[in-house]
Amino acid sequence: MTHGQDGRIDAVVVGAGLAGLTAARELVRDSHSVTVLEARDRVGGRTLDHRLADGEQVDLGGQWIGPTQDRVNDLVEEFDLDTVPQFDEGLDQVSIDGTVNEHDDALRALPAKAYAELMDAFGQIETLRTQIPLHAPYDAPDAEEWDATTVDSWKRATLETTTARGAFDALFRALFTTDPSEISLLYFLTYVHAAGGIEVITGVEGGAQERRIEGGAQQVSRLLATELGEAVQLEAPVRAITQDDSGVTVESDAGAYTGAYVIVAIPPALAGRIAYDPPLPARRDALTQRMPMGATIKCIATYEDPFWRTDGYSGFVLTNDDIVGFIFDDMDAESTTGALVGFIVSNEARTWSERDASDRRERVLDDFARYFGGQAANPVEYTEQVWSNEAWSAGCYAGNMTPGTMTGYGDVLREPQGRIHWAGTETATQWCGYMDGAIRSGERAAAEVSSRLT
Ligand SMILES: Cc1cc2nc3c(=O)[nH]c(=O)nc-3n(C[C@H](O)[C@H](O)[C@H](O)COP(=O)(O)OP(=O)(O)OC[C@H]3O[C@@H](n4cnc5c(N)ncnc54)[C@H](O)[C@@H]3O)c2cc1C
Incomplete structure (x- = not known):
């Protein structure tokens, strides 16, 4: 821990994910003393590197970065990390209600009418989202109406064909890891707007899935933590926060820490599980009860070679037919090893998180084989991360507003x-929901606290 001149910590930070570590770094740069309390025995939160048997590094958590994600790109550059483009050559496969179609531009694989309907819906999303002030979405002209509408009701009113609706559901689940019936149109539009539009959020080249960090995204957090040194305390789950006129006391399993301010850098649903004294105002408490986490199981299978590329496939699949909702090729263009990464999302993820790991593996590999042939059912290695079973994430990618x-x-x-x-x-x-957004949030919170300390 680093101490201020009078021996008191200026700020206690709860959570050593990208948000908490960035906040701590900014405060230290402003010459403030900081302690970061992290529940897990590692930093990085929703990012998690995994080394395969052959030494290749893959991401079991947050993975892709793209243009306009300036803060994460800045850190990657500052830490001298390399990025690799997402492999995106060959045919994508889209399977909606049992029919598999192929095209090198995924959504164009859909039947013409469904594709046209979907593009029209995308156009509407673009028109609507630009009416939302990002700092105050509740001030949008139609905020009340949009917030009372679920994304599912909007989809039913906007899309006619079952195929277009099915494709929209599949895409939505891939983006939000929750179902369209669970969140509001206003929140959906805000999230898309915060990322710069529907094309950006769904895109590979020029979009949110453009590149990944060579060696894994968790490295960024590890490097930030190395800089912070002893200020980061692992295995210190925070259970209670007490505040009065003189400061805050943050009680963790590793002891109690007293500071002038605290930054809680964890998802709202988890922030709601901390005991506050005095209790938080009713509206703040209500908020934390209304931002449930999405659900994801990320599954990676590796092969001796990327055989699907030879068959003319990009490795990308989008579907509403299987437990795996979408698949990407997980290696760069030059790689001789093959890897597919599949995501079980939303309710399927919640259901399958309770199943036996070997049943899950068998079912996921069956899904892979449906698109890439029997060879896909026999990987060299298989690994997965069940984010809903992680006490200190309680789901993923993020908390969404009902x-x-x-x-x-x-x-x-x-x-x-x-x-x-x-x-x-x-x-x-x-970039709410993304690594970039986490970093931005840490900078903002640090600036707030810094301005109160000086
Ligand atoms: C499978 C998956 C895929 C994703 N894909 C992408 C992607 O491709 N691109 C992208 O940009 N983003 C992606 N994301 C989202 C991205 O990882 C997150 O937005 C980001 O990492 C969140 O950072 P954070 O610091 O806000 O929160 P977290 O990373 O959740 O950090 C919070 C930290 O607080 C700790 N904590 C929780 N409760 C307590 C407590 N009571 N006391 C002490 N510590 C506590 C946690 O252990 C954690 O370390 C993905 C996430 C997942 C899981």
Whole structure:
């Protein structure tokens, strides 16, 4: 831990993910003393590197970065890390309601009418999202109406064919790891707007899935933590936060820490599990009860070679037919090893998180084989991460707002409560839900606290 001149910590940070570590780094740069309390025995939170038997490094958590994600790109450059483009050559496969279609531009694989409907819906999303002020989405002209509408109701009113609806569901689940019936249209539009549009959020080249960090995304957090040194305390789950006029006391399993301020840099749903004294205002508490985490199981199978490339496939699949909702080729263009990464998402992920690991593996590999042939059922290695079973994530990729939440409680998302400030990707106004948003949120929270300390 680093101490201020009077022996007191200026700020305690809860959570050593990208948000918490960035906040701590910014505070230290402003000459403030900081302690970061992390529940796990590692840093990086929703990013997690995994080394395969052959030495290749893959991501079991957050993976892709892209243009306009300036903060994460800056850190990658600053730490001298390399990035590799997502492999994207050959035929994509889209399987909706039992029919598999192929095209080198995934959505164009859909039947013409379904594709046209979907493109029209995308156009509407683009028109609507630009009416939303990102710092105050609840002030959008139609905020009340959009927040009372689920994405599913909007889809039913907008898309006619079952194929277009099925494709929209598959795409939505891939992006939000939750079902369209669970979140509001206002939140959906805000999230898309915060990323710069529907093309950006769904895209590979020029989009959110453009590149990955060679060696794994968790490296960024490890490098930040190395810089912070002893200020980062692992295996220190925070259970309670008490505040009064003089400061805060943060009680963790590794002991109690006293500081002037605290930055809680964890998802709202987990922030709601900390005991606060005095209790948080009802509207802040209500918010944390209305941002459930999505659900993902990330599954990676490796092969001696990327045989699907030889067969003319890119490795990309989008489907509403299987437990795996989407698949990507997980190696770069030059790699001689083959790897497929599949995501079980939303309710399938919640259901399958309770199943036996060997049943899950068999079912996932069956799904892979459906698209890439029997060879895909016999990997050299298989690994997975069940994010819903992680106590200190409780799901992934992020917490999403249910209907009525943004207009009812959205104004308290970033509002400090006394000496408590809030960070985490869910609080970002740009690239909310992404690694970039996490970093931005940490910078914002650090600036808030810094301005109170000086
Ligand atoms: C499978 C998967 C795929 C993803 N894909 C992408 C992608 O391709 N691109 C992208 O940009 N993003 C992606 N994301 C999202 C991205 O990983 C997150 O947005 C980002 O890492 C969140 O950072 P954070 O610091 O806000 O939160 P977290 O990473 O969740 O950090 C919070 C930290 O707080 C700790 N913690 C929780 N509760 C407590 C407590 N009570 N006391 C102490 N510590 C606590 C946790 O252990 C954790 O380390 C993905 C996530 C997952 C899981």
